[in-house]
Each structure stands twice: as structure tokens, then as C-alpha cells.
Amino acid sequence: GAVVSQHPSWVICKSGTSVKIECRSLDFQATTMFWYRQFPKQSLMLMATSNEGSKATYEQGVEKDKFLINHASLTLSTLTVTSAHPEDSSFYICSAATIGTGMNTEAFFGQGTRLTVV
């Protein structure tokens, strides 16, 4: 159980275009999903917290108009990189929080999306 699927696993796009990444919890409901970015040979940096049915909460320094997050249902959150530029090339990973256990002690990660902007 507790499987999180991210799609696509990799994408190449032209500079100036937009790219949408999906994060789905396959066998549980997640009221909260997190989006992280990882640059080569670096750690994961939290970009935003996505709450079902409400606006996402962005970390300091993350442009909310550039990284659009939608969490329309309890099993799906999307990250759209708008007007992508080469510096947006990175590995994007989502995680989903379990609910219903009363403890919320573990986040489950998707397999990540490698974005390359050319």
C-alpha cells in the first residue's frame, strides 16, 4: 500500500513552454502533498505544500506564478512549470501524507520527474 505515482518520469521541453507534472496517490487519500526540487548533486528543497481544495503554500523564494500547483482531489496534485527556462531544469519529486491513522508519521514519495528545458 501507500503508493505514489508521478507522471511523466522525464520530459524535455522548449524554453518558454509550460509543463505539467502529476502526482497521484494510488491507494490512499492524501489531503496534503508536497513538492520538492532537487538540483544535481544537491538535496531536496521543499517548494510548496499542496492542500486539497485550497491554495498551495509556497516556501520563501519560490515563485507561485511560475510554479502553479493544483490539488483538485484527494488523490491528485499537479505542478505546472509555466514559461519554463533552462534554469528550471531539475528533478521534481512529490510526496503525499497519509491520513486516517491519527499519527501522520510518514510521507510517501513519487519516483520523480526529470525536467530538461532546452
Next chain:
Amino acid sequence: AQSVTQLDSQVPVFEEAPVELRCNYSSSVSVYLFWYVQYPNQGLQLLLKYLSGSTLVESINGFEAEFNKSQTSFHLRKPSVHISDTAEYFCAVSVVGGYNKLIFGAGTRLAVHP
């Protein structure tokens, strides 16, 4: 605010040797502690976690970590490593009741050589 420090960016070791990957954290509130492993071009896999209770936690593949509150550490150890353990290891914390928002350390690259 919380922070995580992984003292070693790279740890080279020979196969079947013991290894310790160090992790220290800073927090003014209670935290949960995690170790994740990341293989090349893949997502993160949970290796082990400390929530409460016994300070020594173990994974199914031979890793263990010990929570030391006085030293605010959560070092990861394995008595005998394999080539297949070569990967990036991340230590992370989340605030108790903070709904799984993770703060990661910079990561330690474990390179196991034959």
C-alpha cells in the same frame, strides 16, 4: 525552524566493511527522524524512521540508526556493506504533528568499492 546537517558529503568504503553516515539535527520542538535512500535517477525510498520508543531502529536490509537526544544525532550504520548499497542517503526530520513536511540534509554519497 528545523535544520539537518549531514557531516560527510561522500563516504567511500570497501565492500564488507562497516560504515557510519552521520546526521545531526536542530529543532526547538519534538521531531520525527528519517533516513531515505536514493538510487540514480530515482525517487526516495524510506530506509528507516524514529518516531518514539526504542532509540535504536533497524531496516530490513541491515541498516540501523540510533536516536541520541542529548547529542541531537541520528547516525546511520551498517556492519557490512555491499556494492548494491552504493547510493545517496538523506537524513530528514519532520515536526511532530507537522503533517510530514520534511526538512532534508544535504545528503551523503555512499560509494562501496570491491
